Amino acid sequence: MIWIALLAGALALACTVLGVVCYRLAERLRQEVAAQAARDAVRDQKIKELGRRLEAYLEGSVRMGEELHELRRVVAPLPDKLSQLEQRDPASLSFTQAARLANLGASVDDLTHSCGLTKAEAELVSRLQQARKGQE
Structure with a gap:
């Protein structure tokens, strides 16, 4: 019987130690989850900022392309006009x-x-x- 009582006591002690370890691990996991959530928020903010910057660059590129197209339209007849002037x-x-x-x-x-x-x-x-x- 003493063996059973000692075994039950050892088992209770092991369960208590195991419960403390599990509690500490759960607390550590909660901290890691919170830290990861903070890192995710920072990352998401950076992604949004990069998206806005990319959109601004794309808009600038489109405007530049339109202006370049307009310049080409204006400049295209110039070689012919120059030839005409040279031949006058x-x-x-x-x-x-x-x-x-x-x-x-x-x-x-x-x-x-x-x-x-x-x-x-x-x-x-x-x-x-x-x-x-x-x-x-």
Whole structure:
């Protein structure tokens, strides 16, 4: 009988120790779960921030692509226009005509009407011709 009582006492002690160990393990598990939840929240916040940044970059890329497309549309006819200008007779250019007229004493108003220049362009041509006359 004593053996049974000792065995029951040892078993009770083992169960108590096992219960304490299980309680400590459960508490440690709760702490780890809470720490993991905090890390998950930080990770989720970073993922959201990266998603917002990626979206902003994509919007910028789309706008840049649209602007590039518009620039291509504007620039595409320029080689043809340049070829046309290169093939034109230099005497037919409005600036050449304006320089000749200014050299003959035409006024700024005459240059704007006959050559299709703006007033500022006509004034520039006139002043350049006057400066050339002054140097000669």
